[in-house]
Amino acid sequence: METVDRDTLRDLLAADTGTRVVMAMGPRRFAQAHIPGSETFEDLDAALDALQRDEDIVLYCSGPDCTASRWAHRVLQSRGYTSVRRYPGGLADWDAAGLPLASDDQRREVAA
Numbered sequence: 001m002e003t004v005d006r007d008t009l010r011d012l013l014a015a016d017t018g019t020r021v022v023m024a025m026g027p028r029r030f031a032q033a034h035i036p037g038s039e040t041f042e043d044l045d046a047a048l049d050a051l052q053r054d055e056d057i058v059l060y061c062s063g064p065d066c067t068a069s070r071w072a073h074r075v076l077q078s079r080g081y082t083s084v085r086r087y088p089g090g091l092a093d094w095d096a097a098g099l100p101l102a103s104d105d106q107r108r109e110v111a112a
Contacts, residue, residue: 024068031104063092
């Protein structure tokens with residue numbers, strides 16, 4: 001299972017490389033906190049419909065002990081996705097480094 005570290009993920013997001021960064025824990029958890037520039041899907045079928053098999057995809061979840069990104073990685077690879085990696089540190093590592101997190105509450109404040 002190929003992984004990326006925090007600095008690599010930060011660089012991918014900053015360079016706007018087209019990499020799809022996906023939180024594997026679903027919309028409710030995503031609304032609470034997520035890495036800015038990442039996305040999530042309602043369920044596996046929605047993810048499979050939205051993601052292309054040849055896209056560069058980085059999956060993450062809450063932290064090293066979370067299994068959601070591992071599971072999603074295995075599923076995508078078994079379905080023929082060719083460039084799937086994991087950010088094993090997830091939200092915990094990102095936050096511990098002092099990097100920003102986004103939430104739906106922040107988006108509502110901006111829109112108001």
